[in-house]
Amino acid sequence: MISISKLLCGLDAESDGLRYDAAEESAVPQITERKQLRPVVVWNTTKRCNLYCDHCYASADTDGAPGELSTAEGKALLDQLADFGVPVVLFSGGEPLVRDDLPELVSHAADRGLRPVLSTNGTLLTEESAATLRDAGLQYAGVSVDGLPERNDAFRGKEGAFDAAIRGIEACLDAGLKTGLRYTITDRNAADLEGVIDLLTDVGVDRFCFYHLDYGGRGKGIVDADLSPAEKRDAVRRLFDLTREYHANGEEIETLLVGNYADAAYLIEYARRELGPEAASRIRTYLERNGGDPAGERIADVDPVGNVHLTQFWQGYSPGNVRDRPFGAIWRDAHNPLLEALYDRDSRLTGRCHECQYRDVCRGGSRLRALTVHEDLFAPDPQCYLTDSEIDSTADANPAD
Incomplete structure (x- = not known):
């Protein structure tokens, strides 16, 4: 994740220590006082879901x-994660709220010192369930809304899904749960960007996570719905501008970008143009600490039957199952060639990625997109939108629009 509000506007957040090794600079309580040494783990608790979303990386279904x-x-899985030192476990799905034992699992995670958070479509959240999850120890709920009502409902395969998600967000806020929006940008809903932010700000949400489409699960089948690199660059710039506008008006909205680390490089270029070289240098330092694309290192996934994956989107490959070996043994397996290759990806990247001056803040972007489009794990990310002059460290440092 790349925190636009932190880097462009200086907004303190509870993840400053985890993400930027900057806990001592923050005025808010921290998830951890030091940069994470173990991955955040997404646990897809079930494949079952009450919706059928076009971009679902887990290919969730009614069963x-x-x-x-x-x-x-x-x-037992949560015990393994706690023993390994995982800082955060994200309960996801399918739709995790279809599991009757979700509060019990959240409570167990909290008791073991894990920070439990939730990823949900929001449509099953009620005042009662939100309060139950809060009392169990849930720390955050991320609710997915992929556009204004008509587009969201079409994307999610059910009329009324948008209104139900809004009711779920309101239930979480009424229960005192920190709540945020999760929004995947495609060419179907990019026009709704400003409208979604405005509407949900009115509801009271002050945290927005904007995801780029990754090419896993059903997302692999709608690659043609992804924005072009130029369109993606424009959407990201709009998000930078909107964040600054909100903060200039006194609204401390936390905004984050997820899934394309070309955004990190472009953020530096944007800051150099809009805020000056000193701000750009400061932002680059934070992004170097952040470490670029986290696949296989700082993010992990466990699917409903216990298979471990390198990210939640990369469901086509697993280095092992937690029923057979503890999570920590799977994740630190020195004999796994793919894990070892990802640890050493900087030296293996090819083409534009190999030559890029921002390789240390991006690390090649999505290896899954590269593999899906080019059938080459270390080819350039097809959704990198940087210009040739931005990639070239010897070029004149005048960023393009």
């Missing part, structure tokens, strides 16, 4: 997967 982890096995 769960055969052999999903039981309550006891889920608690």
